[in-house]
Amino acid sequence: MPPARVAVLVSGGGTNLQALLDAAADPWFPADIVKVVSNIPGVFALERAARAGVPSVVIEHKGKPREAFEQELLAALGEVDIVCLAGFMRVLTPTFLGAFPHRVMNIHPALLPAFPGTHGARQALEYGATQAGATCHLVDAGVDTGPILAQGSVPVLAGDTEATLAARILTVEHRLYPMCLRWMAEGRVRVEGRRAQVELHQGEARWILGTGGSPP
Ligand code: GAR
Numbered sequence: 001m002p003p004a005r006v007a008v009l010v011s012g013g014g015t016n017l018q019a020l021l022d023a024a025a026d027p028w029f030p031a032d033i034v035k036v037v038s039n040i041p042g043v044f045a046l047e048r049a050a051r052a053g054v055p056s057v058v059i060e061h062k063g064k065p066r067e068a069f070e071q072e073l074l075a076a077l078g079e080v081d082i083v084c085l086a087g088f089m090r091v092l093t094p095t096f097l098g099a100f101p102h103r104v105m106n107i108h109p110a111l112l113p114a115f116p117g118t119h120g121a122r123q124a125l126e127y128g129a130t131q132a133g134a135t136c137h138l139v140d141a142g143v144d145t146g147p148i149l150a151q152g153s154v155p156v157l158a159g160d161t162e163a164t165l166a167a168r169i170l171t172v173e174h175r176l177y178p179m180c181l182r183w184m185a186e187g188r189v190r191v192e193g194r195r196a197q198v199e200l201h202q203g204e205a206r207w208i209l210g211t212g213g214s215p216p
Contacts, residue, residue, distance in 0.1 A: 004031040004081040004185035009073075009088040010038045014045025015170060016086035016107050016177050021052045023178035031185035037076055039069075039090055061090055070096040082184055085139065086177070089118070094141045102147075102191050104139040105184060107177050109169045111135060111151055116144035121166035124156060132156050132165055133210065134173040136180040138189075138196060147196035149180040149189065152208035172210040179204075 006024070008017050017036065024033045036049035036056040049056040057076050061069045070093060077083065085092075085106040097104055110120030112135040115127075124132040133153035140146035152172030156165060183189050188199040198206060 154210035
């Protein structure tokens, strides 16, 4: 089976993009990152794409109706098999999602369905949660409501700030996303209603326990 062709949509620093690029650098990885699209000019994710030799394009959402923005996005993506949202801070409409049914993935910095939307780490601290984490999921028309592929948890430690907790959560994001992209690229994910079923291989699990130590 040829590797799946993957586009990554970004809006910021792109550490999750980097995790996907690093995984895809392995010739045995079942997916190739063929395009990076940012809706914000000048973000470091674009530099990461350039360093990896992956073509990138900026499509700004600012000052455009949502439909026009999405039509430009669709035209830029062309024929890709999977779209990965990696810190992409725009909600996509059913028109866009319909072009890639059950093939748009997202990484979110919270243990969904808790704390959807923005600032997952901040919300976990505000609620006094003792566990935080990340969720890799398929995207549906809601905000962070699509079928869950895998989750990773980390403890909330005394003295955590939003920054220290977000950094700890990122370490599990970087492990989850390539793992889930592999499952998708290998055609091992099936959606049943609001749940995703994954055909797991020996030794695989749909959860990760992160460490409480400082992120590397
Ligand atoms: C990540 O923590 C990602 O989970 C989050 O933005 C950050 C992007 O970091 N995404 C969301 O909050 C989406 N709702 P990165 O640019 O370094 O990958």
